[in-house]
Amino acid sequence: MGFMQKFRQFMYGRNGFDTYSFFLFIIAFGVSTANWFVWDRLASLILYAVQLLFLGYAIFRILSKSVHKRSAENRTFLKVWNAVKNFFILQKNRIRDIKKYRYRKCKYCKATLRLKRRRGKHTVKCPKCRGEFKVNIIV
Ligand SMILES: [Zn+2]
Known part of the structure; x- marks a missing residue:
């Protein structure tokens, strides 16, 4: 063998x-x-x-x-x-992406979303779970 x-x-x-x-x-x-x-x-x-x-x-x-x-x-x-x-x-x-986007977690499904960097408070709709929540982009 x-x-x-x-x-x-x-x-x-x-x-x-x-x-x-x-x-x-x-x-x-x-x-x-x-x-x-x-x-x-x-x-x-x-x-x-x-x-x-x-x-x-x-x-x-x-x-x-x-x-x-x-x-x-x-x-x-x-x-x-x-x-x-x-x-x-x-x-x-x-x-x-620091110049153009901000990353935030969805409040409901915890998915990470890439958002356009626009200063201030916005309402965001999660493309995954369709949940809406507010984000505040300061810088
Ligand atoms: Zn979601």
């Missing part, structure tokens, strides 16, 4: 590689890189332990046979990751 076949047999019924594990590897790599710049022995040792924890957890997840639990964790991770990503995209757009 070849190595790949043995490996496939070993991995059968296990969670395998997913986005969350990939993220954990990246964190471990980041901690390891940061450790290059730490000269204090104790701090360096602690960072090394943290790195091993992340690596260990990533490997545990890859080899885990509780596939349902692991994929639920992965889904939760993706949800949080997307929320963080969208937050930064919104901040980037806010800066890009």
Whole structure:
């Protein structure tokens, strides 16, 4: 039996590689890189332990046979990751559009609306839920 076949047999019924594990590897790599710049022995040792924890957890997840639990964790991770990503995209757009638009949340459905920058109080109609509410654009 070849190595790949043995490996496939070993991995059968296990969670395998997913986005969350990939993220954990990246964190471990980041901690390891940061450790290059730490000269204090104790701090360096602690960072090394943290790195091993992340690596260990990533490997545990890859080899885990509780596939349902692991994929639920992965889904939760993706949800949080997307929320963080969208937050930064919104901040980037806010800066890009700072001269022409203002971003406000809909009072009812919490959708983020991009409004023309017109100073003063206006009534806005949300295109998503059709709810009307007042906004005050000061600057
Ligand atoms: Zn709305």
